Amino acid sequence: MSFEDPTQTEHIPVSEVEVEGPFASFVPADFIADPLGYFERRGQNIKSGEIQHDAGGVVKEDPTATKDLPVWQNQRGEQLYTVGKKVNTTKSQVGKSGDPFYEYSIMQIAEEFGLPAPRPVAKVKHDDEHLIVMTKIEGVRWTDEGMKAIEESDLTDEDKRNLLSQAQTIMAELEQRYKEIGLYRSWKLKDMIFDVDIPNRAVLGVTPTDWERTKIDIDKLAKARQELAVSQSSSGRG
Numbered sequence: 001m002s003f004e005d006p007t008q009t010e011h012i013p014v015s016e017v018e019v020e021g022p023f024a025s026f027v028p029a030d031f032i033a034d035p036l037g038y039f040e041r042r043g044q045n046i047k048s049g050e051i052q053h054d055a056g057g058v059v060k061e062d063p064t065a066t067k068d069l070p071v072w073q074n075q076r077g078e079q080l081y082t083v084g085k086k087v088n089t090t091k092s093q094v095g096k097s098g099d100p101f102y103e104y105s106i107m108q109i110a111e112e113f114g115l116p117a118p119r120p121v122a123k124v125k126h127d128d129e130h131l132i133v134m135t136k137i138e139g140v141r142w143t144d145e146g147m148k149a150i151e152e153s154d155l156t157d158e159d160k161r162n163l164l165s166q167a168q169t170i171m172a173e174l175e176q177r178y179k180e181i182g183l184y185r186s187w188k189l190k191d192m193i194f195d196v197d198i199p200n201r202a203v204l205g206v207t208p209t210d211w212e213r214t215k216i217d218i219d220k221l222a223k224a225r226q227e228l229a230v231s232q233s234s235s236g237r238g
Helices: 029-033 035-042 092-097 102-112 157-180 218-237
Strands: 016-019 059-061 066-068 082-086 120-126 129-135 192-197 202-208
Touching: 029 035, 035 082, 035 120, 035 129, 092 102, 102 120, 102 129, 102 218, 157 192, 157 202
Parallel strands: none
Antiparallel strands: 016 120, 066 082, 082 129, 120 129, 192 202
């Protein structure tokens, strides 16, 4: 005969959800109640393809890990478009840093310096799983689906090469701006979202995404923050 110990209860993990202040009124109750379930049930995959593993069996690429979430709306009828990303805690700088919210912190730094990047919206910890939510950047993604508008337009091959050249020029300028504050990453078309004016054949802007490989020069970042504080102080006195 055996008896259950009434003092022993089953461990039921509870999601810890932290929402950035400006977005608190947008986050729906069903996301707060079950963020990972909401992500899986309501999110739409951005990328196609299969999950890829490295030689050791660790997940290297997972196209199901990043999803467009349903449009969120506050009581004033304002809308918020977001993207959710399930964190691979073993991958690149995220794994090396031991911080599951490493990418989230990078986006906070970009916002601090007014650099183009998705804005951080919320972060979730559920047992050993982690999820980050960021604003969705409108524009052309370098995917088969994302490039469809350009491929189906009346742009000539020369027009398309010109758009590519514009995008590369903007990326080079952004790379320099990020380096100035101590953030180093690879700059590849597939990791960018492009604001393209097709009728006028112009790239109006480029926004980088995917921050897991970004490296931080702590000393350079600290210096950049000091310079930013001085600049903001001077502007305030003016």
